[in-house]
Amino acid sequence: KSYNVAILGATGAVGQTMIKVLEERNFPINEIRFLASERSAGKEVEYMGVKYKVEAVSEDSFKGIDIALFSAGGERSKKWAPIAASKGAVVIDNSSAFRMDPDVPLVVPEVNPEDVKWHKGIIANPNCSTIQMVVALYPIHKVKKIKRIIVATYQAVSGAGATAIADLENETKAVMEGRYYYPQALPHHIAFNVIPRIDNFEPNGYTKEEMKMINETRKIMHEPDIKVSPTCVRVPVYVGHSEAVTIETQLPITAEEAREILMKAPGVIVEDDPINNVYPVPIEVAGKDDVFVGRIRKDAGFENGLSMWIVGDNLRKGAATNAVQIAELLIKYELI
Ligand code: A2P
Known part of the structure; x- marks a missing residue:
């Protein structure tokens, strides 16, 4: 069986990656439609060696679409x-619009695949930083019960879209040539800098991105009381989010135990031989679908504490790959 698929935002950083991921995974497609704003209508995109025209999204765009x-x-x-x-499509939405809606499942296939079963037409794809964190932490949680997570992120500019990628490139060139390029997408110059703000601030002093890490982690893991202390930072990297994570567990855990759990965990690759400079870095993780973990060590500050370094491709596992995996679950569970 094959399906009719539409991509809204097909010209964007994530949309383009969705096209690649569907191709690579040989997703069973009958008809495919590429949708964006009127600005992009008529532009060409390629899928499986065939050129398609991008269409401006309209009500008719979704007629006959399955996913x-x-x-x-x-x-x-x-x-x-x-x-x-309403036209019968199942929407897999990468934005934050519906993630915390109690009628909308929020799904990471390695963690809560069964939640797709109660969808009512919309399934939300979680925040990129949250996805890679729960893929690595949930297997440890199942065995040792995580009480607390302290995380600082080092997030790539591609998470903020195509204009932010252009900011990094244009600013870097300008600095090398002794000019100034005014940032178009980000709140500060990002070249040769780091910015401790992603998304808008909330009255409690956290940013929305940080609140997503708190609330989405709880919803995906079905743990409404798990404590999360995040700081989200933009860094001058094109693709690949990194995270310095410390957890406190109910049961004692050693670095060796954590390594063993993670080596068997779905979607996780352990790269952890620091003496030989083996630990994940975003340049090497970019383009890959797995979540990479290294620097696994007993934490020096907590009794039952463990620290680690988690890196994932924010456009792939953080967005496009996770969305396509959700679509694959719909097929597996015969929901479409
Ligand atoms: P467009 O290229 O026509 O503006 P990114 O996050 O990389 O900036 O990408 C955003 C994506 O969302 C693009 O594909 C963009 O299409 C699409 N988009 C933006 N505004 C609209 C809109 N009003 N209607 C449909 N698609 C939109």
Whole structure:
């Protein structure tokens, strides 16, 4: 059996990666539609060696569509997801618009695959930093029960879209040539800098990105009381989010035990031989679908503490790959 698939945001950083991931995984496609704004109507994209024209999204775009992959920003999702669902499509939405809606499952296939079963037309794809963190931590949680997570992120500019990628490139060139390039997407110059702000600030002093890590982790892991202390930072990296993570567990855990658990965990690759400079770095993780973990060590500050370094491709496992895996679950569970 094959399916009719639409991609909304097909010209964006995540949309382009969705196209690649569908190709690589040989997703069973009957008809495919590429949707974006009117600005992109008529542009060409390639899928499986065939050129397609991008269409401006409209109500008719979703007629006959089985699966709609959305990555065009929250406002577009709020507008178009209910329309696509009303036409019979299952929407897999990469924006934050529906993630905390109690009627919408929030799914990481390695953690809570069964949650896709209660969807009502929309399934949310979690925040990129949250996905890679729970893929690595959930297997440890199952055995040792995590009480607390302290995390600092080092997030790539591609997470903020195509304009932010251009910011890094243009600013870097400008600095080398002694000019100044005014940032277009990010709140500060990002070249040769780091910015401790991703998304808007909330009254409690945290950013929205940080609140996503708290709330989404709880929803995905079905642990409403797990404590998460995040700081989210943008760094001048094109692709690949890194995270310095410390956990406190209920049961004692050694670094060796954690390594053994993670070596068997789905979607996780352990790269941990620090003496030989083996630990994951974003340049090497970019382009890969797994979550990479290294620097696994007993934490010096907690009784039952463990620290580690987690790296994932934010466009792939953090967005496109996770969304396509959710689509694969719909097929597996015969929900479409
Ligand atoms: P477009 O290229 O036509 O602007 P990124 O996150 O990399 O900036 O990508 C955002 C994606 O969302 C692009 O594919 C963009 O299409 C799409 N998009 C932005 N605004 C709209 C809109 N009003 N309607 C449909 N798609 C949109």
